[in-house]
Amino acid sequence: MNQRILQVLEYKKIIDQLTELASSSLGQEKTSALKPSHDFETVSRMQSETDEAAQVLRLKGNVPLGGIFNIKPSIQRTIIGGVLSANECLDVASTIYGGRQIKRFIENMEDPEMPILRELADEILPLSELERQIRSCIDEHGVVMDGASDKLRTIRSRIRTFESRVRDKMDTFTKSKAKMLSDAIVTIRNERYVLPVKQEYRRDIAGIVHDQSSSGATLFIEPQSVVDINNQLQEARVQEKQEVERILKELSEMIAADESSLYQNVEALGKIDFMFARAKLAKEMKASMPKMNVEGRIKMRQARHPLISPEEVVPNDIEIGEDYHSIVITGPNTGGKTVTLKLVGLCTLMAQSGLQVPAMDGCELAVFEEVYADIGDEQSIEQSLSTFSSHMTNIVDILKRVNHRSLVLFDELGAGTDPQEGAALAMSILDEVVNRDARVIATTHYPELKAYGYNRDGVINASVEFDIQTLKPTYRLLIGVPGRSNAFEISRRLGLDSRVIDMAKQHIGVESQSVENMIASLEESKRGAEEDYQQAEEILQQAQVLYEDLQNQWNQFEEKREKLYQKAEEKAERAIDKAKSEAEDIVREIRSMKDQAHMKEHEWIEARKMLDEAKPDLAAHKSDKQKAKPASKETRELKVGDEVKLLQLNQQGTIVDQVGSNEYQVQVGVMKVKAKRKDLQFMQTEQSYKTKPMAQVKGKGHHVKTELDLRGERYEDALNRLGKYVDDALLAGYPRVSIIHGKGTGALRTAVQNFAKGHRSISSYRAGGMNEGGSGVTVLEFS
Template identity: 50%
Template structure:
């Protein structure tokens, strides 16, 4: 990309802004050298990486880059055998630790929220724990070699501290002696040249032996090393030299470890710098409130509410523009200071940002194109030294653009044809636009020439545009109106400013009729556009209101679902509780039946069985809705007659009405038991069929056969207790229906159910005889019972 174009479009300011979001010096360096890329696949990959970093930033608040340093120079020095200092080694250890933390963070994030490109970029990061541990075991956080770095260093420093203590103690004794104190300038111990000395007054020099190491600026004080501590100071000096040699050995050892892993660490540092650069792009997107553009390689550009990234977001007017679909050339006309140049720069700069892998400050759904080059001739570059006029400077730039452009280029031309005679300038502008248009470039050009409006109107693939101007306030609105050419507005402005009417009428009379018709047409277009804009805004408001209502309805539906789920859960809990209680009651009834069977040797009284059945039926939870209750009430209200099949509500048993009493009671046959029941406690089940005439007045009513009553009972899968209860009910109903023979299916199985039932048949009062089924009747799996 031409550096001059990047400067013209102020791309360097985007670089500087991007560098502010880098966490490391490596990332900052990459941000400051970012370049637009003309390759479509590479740009898509860059934008995807930025999008993944933006996702991490949104979900996790950013990535951890703490401790990471630019250690590339230190690694290079380690490769050639130079000994690294403690601070350089500490930076390498911190970088290894910071890189490991970042890598594990991104890989863990990738498991929950896929970020494939960032995970791939993090793979080369070294987790060389050995080098890090060795460095940190020898160097502390203040970049000092610790005593435990080696046994020899620990021994030397121990002796060094002991010797220092002895030397200080010796001098402390001296300066506390009264005879010596008067000779001292100050009662303190100081160091000169790594040797302990005391400050002595000049006049007492002869009273002290030893060596003079320094004197004050005035010469009144001498810093003397007394003879009593010379040997101790010599010992200290020797120990310090030993300490330095041991530290040198440790640094050489650590540098060797770094040199062995230098290539691996260099790759790791590059990966860390790349990741920091990606997250810097995400940080810039967050600051600009930018969005991910949809990229294409077919020369199509569509900006929705695009904003210049270097202008105040509160003051900038968003730009809506489409280029490269129905038309490839836009000619923008309008007054000065109307925003034409800003529109050009916005289109160019946002294209550069998208091609650099950066989000653009525009609404979602904006589309950008990857151009092989962007050319711009914007601004006045006249030069006195080079004897170039405004027209010459523009023409020089355009000639260089014509030489380098291709069908995949974007060309931005400001004030095309300006700076020369209007007729010649407009002719040249039309010719240059036609030539560039035929090449197939995408062009956005600004001009003041009215001839270009007619060219854009007549030429296919070229469209007019203008910067909106408010005649009422005499100020531009900075809105780009595509499809509407700009008007000069000179007469309207002059009239509002108070120019005398005769002058205005004279001026209007000198305007050609063609120009007047053009101005009228443009005014009509502007009015129609204003109407359509108002309708569009109204439609958007209605759509927003519909969306709001839809969201509100969905929220209410969700609340209803939650309430329904809560009620269902509560009902289910209540049902479970009712079933549990029913099971508990059933268990008690079964235990009671067993106890009675044991006490009465199986001859359980009928009324006791009926009572047990009633308890079981009452234990079962009733889940009837209101409609069931209303139907039951309606059946109760119906007239019940003799012979009708009824249900005794309080007992839960079915029977037949034998006799109707006049006192609100009825005699009901329940099995072999007759009992009087109040009519209000009866529920109609079925009407009695037409009864045969009674032979005697005292004969009891015999129930006719019910077609719903079967002659067989299937007990397979039941236990013995359940089977006896069901069999008893079945035999009672069969007896009442006058059946002579019934079939009880119990299956073959282990024979326990068959043996228990046959023992029960032997004692049952309705059973005349029983036998196993014959061939074709079920064999040993069926017992055929003959009733009395």
């Protein structure tokens, strides 16, 4: 992007805010170098990076990015053989630790998905051994510790011994020669312990003079008795310095050995810090991620200028690039026209820099090759250019380079010259830029340009609203409504005589008055439409809340009903089990007395079956939702008569007509509704088969039992009764019946079984079970 455009739109102020939010010099280096990109893939990736970091901030509030330094210069010095200081080595260890912390933080996050951050985290290498070596030698204050080597520990032990001996001897002087000293203290000059001796006692204390006071009244003397010890102390300190240098050289060589891994870590950490700096700026601005395109579309709802304080800024809706490619904004001075231009331009630059923009979610911005702007009075005294000449110089340069992938911002187009010529020139310039299919937003005072939007395709008028009652601009942008001069209304509010105003109106043409009246009508209509829209939006939100409330109540009701049914079933099951158990006890007791009761075997069997069939059908009490369930997959075509569910209304109905290839008419109660196929769900009804314990034979006036007792019958009579009974049982729809023939000689049992073998409707037969009468009963199974 042109550097002048960045300056005019105050892009650097955004960069300054961004740089302050970086956690390390690595991030600050990248934020300060940030420039808008015109490559769509690059911009899209940067927006994805910012959005990932913003999601992490929303979930976690902050990220561990402390203790990270730009150690690239230090690494470079080690590569060429330089020796780092203790603090520089400590910065390397701190950066390694900081990288490991952010790596662990990202790896431990489960939600949301963060492919870019995880990729960067994978690039960070732990380098734990290098960090351990540095921290084992250097403490947190940047001092090489005694334990860095055995030799250093020995040397420092000797230094402490020498220092102790020197102090002991010097303390002897301060006590015995106190009157000869300016102060009874031991001080240091030239790294040697000395005494502050008065000038007149110079010859009373033998030693080496290292310094004197500014007045010359005090001499700093090293007594001869401590010269040797001081010499030994100085020698030990030289050895200490050499050992420290050796340790730091070893650490520097270790750092140089891992230079590629360290560079990789630093680069990854810089990118992560850069991402989170952009996310923090978005959080401060309450910004949202724009959807980027290359078609020149800009759609922003409730967009705010990022450099105006939230308490003062007025949000506006801005749209360009779809129904129209150019906007001409008219209106009074200080009404916010220039702010609107800068808002669109600055938000575009921010979006192309991977920054989120201060607008509502769902905003859309384009990636332009260039953004051109002619804004403000840039008159150059040095070049002796007038305001008009200065603007025209910029415009000429713009017209040389503008194309279909350009955004052009003109402020007060054609100003600074004769109004009639300026208006004509402004329309001509606009025509030229519009014909090149660029996106254009221009502001102007010329009334001739109010009609420009009505006479050109792809061009629309706009204005900034002005409140006549308060005589102040509201800073609201009105798309589709040209601005009014408001001169007569403002003069009237300020007290100008009505007679003067009426005379002034006679001086303007009828056409101008008609245009002003039309604009006033448009403003009123737009204001009314916005109020209606706001009211409709509120009603829609209330309806949505009511719908969700009713849905929750219905779900609670369904859940409660299911619980009650389940509880009732469990209670009924327990009651039946108890009754059955009691009945079993009674049957068992009566069976033990059957000789006295003279009851037949088949009567015991029938009583037992009736007891089993006494269990009620609890499934009949299931909810309608369980009886009719929607098909799991919609694969069939619908036809007239099908039962369907309208998903949007949550109602069931019947298809009465097909009105199109993919549209049906559905009867829902007393209403007929048209619905698309995707909004309909075919309903499958579960049909449960219920077997009645007794069935009535057609044409008969009696019921057929599930068993036939042939005991005591003659052979032929028994077979006749058996054939007739089997026919009646088949008509009744029984799946099986029991034939009681007794044990006896077995003749009847054989006759029944031979009959079963020869009957085509009997699939099989078997002897009765232990609780069915045993061998005295044959059970016939029907096919």
